[in-house]
Amino acid sequence: MRPPRDLLGERVLLTGFREEHAHSYVTWLADPYIQRMAGEQAESRQQVLDRHRAWSDSTTFLEAIILDRETRAPIGDVSLDFSHGDPRFGIMIGEPSCRRRGYAAEAFELMARLAREMGARLIVAEVYDWNEGSMRFHERMGFRRVRHDDALHEWVYELELGDRPGSSLATGMDRRCPA
Ligand SMILES: CC(C)(COP(=O)(O)OP(=O)(O)OC[C@H]1O[C@@H](n2cnc3c(N)ncnc32)[C@H](O)[C@@H]1OP(=O)(O)O)[C@@H](O)C(=O)NCCC(=O)NCCS
Numbered sequence: 001m002r003p004p005r006d007l008l009g010e011r012v013l014l015t016g017f018r019e020e021h022a023h024s025y026v027t028w029l030a031d032p033y034i035q036r037m038a039g040e041q042a043e044s045r046q047q048v049l050d051r052h053r054a055w056s057d058s059t060t061f062l063e064a065i066i067l068d069r070e071t072r073a074p075i076g077d078v079s080l081d082f083s084h085g086d087p088r089f090g091i092m093i094g095e096p097s098c099r100r101r102g103y104a105a106e107a108f109e110l111m112a113r114l115a116r117e118m119g120a121r122l123i124v125a126e127v128y129d130w131n132e133g134s135m136r137f138h139e140r141m142g143f144r145r146v147r148h149d150d151a152l153h154e155w156v157y158e159l160e161l162g163d164r165p166g167s168s169l170a171t172g173m174d175r176r177c178p179a
Helices: 019-029 032-038 045-057 103-117 132-140
Strands: 012-015 061-068 074-081 088-093 122-128 144-149 154-160
Touching: 012 103, 019 032, 019 045, 019 074, 032 088, 045 061, 061 103, 074 103, 088 103, 103 132, 122 132, 132 154
Parallel strands: 088 122
Antiparallel strands: 012 061, 061 074, 074 088, 122 154, 144 154
């Protein structure tokens, strides 16, 4: 599933995957940090294209590429997986120089709004218990830890969409990344 439309934030643009994004995706998946934190594996360009074709055809898995709104450079991706009921949120800021600049927070806000529009009341996230940065990120977004999955070494987080306070994250242009 592709997003029903481009989603525009102050600094990010969320859009459907296109072939021109494949190169960035291959680079991100080759990064050992991404592999360890997000449970990804390196993929060839063809594998990336096949994977995105399958996602695009899926009726339950929605994925968007995060672009820097100004430069249109791809910096990561974000997803909502509806295949288990309440959508599971996934995010990756693939470009290391773009982390800790508020891009993920903005992308999350746009996806949470979309999930609500699509009828979701709750968003779930699963975070490896060694991924401190992602745990802090989800907690900052308002998620609460509900349980630990010992088999998968993951913390399961939930966020009630109805109860969310509005975003109070700073979104100044001074935090732009050089991607
Ligand atoms: C987790 C991740 C998505 C966060 O993206 P980001 O763009 O760096 O996050 P933001 O800059 O929007 O951070 C928003 C807030 O989350 C918290 N946060 C984000 N990353 C953090 C980190 N590494 N350590 C502590 N707090 C962090 C902070 O409170 C931050 O606000 P602040 O910078 O004003 O303090 C990013 O680090 C990433 O893609 N990591 C690799 C892949 C991954 O782990 N994906 C998630 C799998 S569950």
